[in-house]
Amino acid sequence: MDQKSLSSLVETWLQWDQDPRTRAEIEHLRDTNDENALELCLRNRIEFGTAGLRGRMAAGFSCMNSLIVIQASQGLAKYIRTQRPEIAAKGIVIGYDARHNSRRFAELAANAFIALQIPVYFFSQCGPTPMVPFGINHFEAAAGIMVTASHNPPQDNGYKVYSSNGAQINRPEDGEIAQSIRDSLEPWPGAWDELQPGKYLHADAYENIILSYRARVKEHALSSIPSWKDLSSFVYTPLHGVGGLVLPDVCNSLEVHDFLSVPLQSAPDPEFPTVKFPNPEETGALDLAIQTADQEGRTLIIANDPDADRFAAAEKVNGEWFLFTGNHMGVLLGSHVLDSLTSEGLSKATLLTTTVSSSMLEKMAKSKGAQFQETLTGFKWMGNVARDLERTGKTVPFAYEEALGYMFPSVCYDKDGITAAAVFLVAYAKWRSQGLTAQAKLQQLFGEFGHHETLNNYFRSPSPHLTVELFRGIRSGPFLASKTLGPFKILRWRDLTQGFDSASSDNKPDLPEDSTSQMLTLWLDGGVRFTIRGSGTEPKVKFYIESCGASRDDAVKAVCETFLTILTEWVQKYTPSMNHSSRLSTSSGHILDMEK
Structure with missing residues (x-):
């Protein structure tokens, strides 16, 4: 908690903030003597925690705004330059989703790294979160930033940080970065400038990796099946997010063509106008997709959340829609992955899930001769554990958590709703060729385990x-x-x-x-x-x-x-x-x- 007087906090904010909208918010609260509101937004600082920052967009040190992004970026840039100078020249990947202010936040972040002569691989357009960790490995970069609040309400935004291994930052790196941020609060010269072309800005990063990302997703999905014939007919919703900019092209590359995107949800829209919460886990989030599927006679729905790092599916069985939970999908995808591995591959493989996810994956892995490891909640743990295991000669073909997150490390070391969708469609075709629906396959697994x-x-x-x-x-x-x-x-x-x-x-x-x-x-x-x-x-x-x-x-x-x-x-x-x-x-x- 900041021990300064309230008037001093107001003065500091107005001295540093050059965004006219958030300055006006603080000035209005000051001029109307709304001390309670000023205390709420200025006294406590938004915490740099799980992989970065996330919160409501508003003025003040407790919220997400341009000044907070500048401060976080200066701290991260300084940390990389001083604590990891041997890799600073490899640069940082910066991406963003379609939320309000996401591109502006990304541009302000880029300024901080360019100021310290750290190259920036900047996305020219909004895209899915998993493209940033994929991009870190593609460019062999020192770090990555994704500006996103994932499936939060429209008034929120966030700032997600990845380390040089392509996984989310974890202990003790997150604490060290947080301290560096606290030491770098005053905006540097040029911090508020418009992003300009220059030696350290690679503004074509998105174009450089999108084809590679789509090709890698396709390669990974098809590597799990000896022969491929699409048997899918489905409805897709990106829930007003960026998945619709990428997944249809991935489907076409897989020669999956018989799908329909929900018309009112297919284009990015930061207001998420047709859903109360843009999270496929939430009750009602897939109602419009179900309505579309019923109208078109489709019995399968697949969905991404707005930044496309999560994946969900629903299937109509005996006239009723069955919505797969994260644990259901985790064991379905895990079963498919295990079935695709050779005996040698199984002996080297370790599957991961978190302590709050189903124990069923462990039983399945061990029954096949593979290893299993439990982690704490979150992909900051699973991504880094996967990297650690790989250094010992192990492979990690699959990891998941119950909150609709699925990781395929051969593509990237974070949850990836695009790859999960592609793998599911291939697995679904396999099950259908065996006379099974996805729900019937799940029941078959329940019968066994x-x-x-x-x-x-x-x-x-x-x-x-x-x-x-x-x-x-x-x-x-x-x-x-x-x-x-x-x-x-x-x-x-x-x-x-x-x-x-x-x-x-x-x-x-x-x-x-x-x-x-x-x-x-x-x-x-x-x-x-x-x-x-x-x-x-x-x-x-x-x-x-x-x-x-x-x-x-x-x-x-x-x-x-x-x-x-x-x-x-x-x-x-x-x-x-x-x-x-x-x-x-x-x-x-x-x-x-x-x-x-």
Whole structure:
């Protein structure tokens, strides 16, 4: 927290900010003596955290705006020039999506690197997020920036940072960059200038890599199948994002032609006018695609989120639409990848997923003779773990997380909704040739590895203090000592906040601990595992419950009992003012109506 007087903060902002819109916002608040609003936007600084910055676009140090982008870029440029001088000359890749201000933010970012004579590979047009990590490896660059807020609402934007290995930055690099930003807050001369041609600006980066990216996606997708005949007829929606600028060309290169883009959602539009939230996970996000598919007699829908790093699909089976969850798609794609590997390839392969994703991928990998590794949540972990494994001679053909993110490292080391769509279409054709729908293939996998049912949702936490109170109550309760939680027996207790795991010989977890966050994972009898954690970016306590049973009904029953136990034994007992959604849907569509 900045200890300066409020008037000093206003003066500093107006001294540094040269954007007329955000200057006018602060001037209006000053002139109307709105001290509360000024405190909110100036007192606390937006946190440089998971892979960078993300937040609402508005004036002030707590929001996303041009000054914040300049400061972040100066700090990153200075970090690369001083801490990594041996690779600074390799340059940085800068891309952006179609959101409001994305191109302007990208241009301001470029100025900072050019000021320190660091070459900039600048995208001439908006494009998908995965093209930036792909571009880092293509150009052998020192770093990358993608200006995007992914699937956030239209008033948000963000600033995503990648390291020289093409993966999102992680510890301790993120903290070092954050400190460099704090040391570089005053805008440098020329920071606000329009981006100009010059020796250090390569403004044709997009044109240089788009053909290579599309070719690599095609090559990767077709490498997983011995012979190819398209059996797809589908509707596609990019949800007003940039996926529509790339995926149709990828489909055409695969000789996939029988598809229809949702007309009202096919072109980039930063207002996202037809959806409440431009996230294919959200209820209602695919309604227009479903309506289009029904009108056109199509039974398959594929979707990207606005920056095309996530992928989703839905299939009409027996007259009803089935929306695949991230875990469903993860095991479907994982099965296809495993089936495509030779015995030698399987012996070298390691598949990855996060601690809050389904355990089913581990069972599938080990049944085929491949290795499996669990990581913390987010692709900043999976991308870097994949790189580490490759240095030991291993291969990582596939990784995924439950939030519709899928990584194929032979293309890039981040989630990639374009490649995921291409691989899915190839896999879908294979399943159809075997007489299976994608949903039938999923049921076949459940029959082999047990029916896995998941319930991922959240409790709304009014304050970080309340979140800490909840976890303090859980840890001080009798549960770990008695090894019971309501009707369940606790088989294993892992606390990554305190660095404890009851299953290891030294009680140390095999995943990194983090005392700054709250995260517990419990394994219960009856095939149940769940994680509860405090969100780092939202006022929420998130939970992820999974049960494996002999039937769907058994698995759903266990998931529901686990949720009710968490609610009554933990949330209502230790934080009775914490709210939860009254309608929770399991992954198979079961609706649980439970008022607090």
